[in-house]
Amino acid sequence: MPPRPHKLLRNAEGKLDAKSLNWPMFETFAASELGEGSERARKVFTALWQKGVRSFDEVPNVARTALKKFDEAMYIPFLEPELVLKSKDGTRKFLWKLEDGYTIESVLIPDGDRVTLCVSSQVGCAMACTFCLTGDLGLKRHLKPSEIAGQPMQVGRLLDEGQRITNIVMMGMGEPLHNLDNLCTALETCLDDKALNFSHRKITVSTVGLVPKMGELAERLPVNLAVSLNATTEERRREIMPITKKHSLAELIQACKDFPLPSGKRITFEYVMFRGDNDTLEDAARLYEMLKDIPTKLNLIPYNENPEREIQRPDQQWVEDFREYFVERGMNCTIRTTRGLDISAACGQLGKAWAQAMDRGWLEQARAMAGMGEAPSAGA
């Protein structure tokens, strides 16, 4: 499949973004445009993703004349870390500067043996969920495949010795299914053993419920699905998640029932809890009824409060009692621990806080303050 046109797929010199092609696209391009065979293309592709070469002449074991052809047709984009913030709890937030000056974020969450990277799919977001700060930005643009897969690649290279990303969750800025083509191309590179070599069991795509795209994702990739529910009635969900006006809650639940799950797999349902709003016993009962016939992992997320919203999180005991309702009935239900609150890396905090930090010149301050900001070493 030829790459979909994207204005940033070519740079100012007209060269193609080498990392926005998955392997089949790369192989086809090498053959049809450069007259280079599969074996050479594979060496170049692997060097891009596994060695992190910055120019084609660094690719090992390929003739210079061939590399020159690649170099004339393609360029190698690199996500540059603008800043890395470290939380007291070990969470790290990476701020990346994109080619056109926009910034996006990834969050690394180490938790015992599990090291999860929360990856962004868009600059901003068009979904406008009322409680989410990323939504306030609106959609600036989709991320290219190289900018999506570049996040796990680059974080992997910046990790401490012996540390490795074990899981990828598409739960950063943006609605991944709104950028499905680029997402799939990027995830194919994440899954490819010639590139980042992740297992499909370790990749989760989270959606507000773009119903028609859910089936399409399942057809294209065998990754895990997470759905952000956040309300138990049509009325309330329409108010807080406007996408519900297009695809109703009922339609979304039906799509989850129809979702082709391999045996043993479950759909993760994220349920952000707002105090005195969606956290009542009636909500628990409706939520249970809604999900009881679906292989479910229910993940309760106590709302992360922020100065821009009046919304409050329920007390911890309340959240635990709410969870008990599901556990007693045999439903898999967990509470998401809040991580990285002190660096605005927790759920729903991405994007906006950064925009403000930049406005306030806070970025420079953070860099200057030891222990708070860590400017990555040059060339890292």
Ligand code: SAH
């Ligand atoms: N657009 C996708 C991917 C983003 S995931 C989706 O909505 O699923 C981000 C998750 O954080 C979503 O489940 C969202 O409901 C949740 N969220 C947003 N703001 C939050 C906040 N302030 N506190 C806790 N969770 C929040």
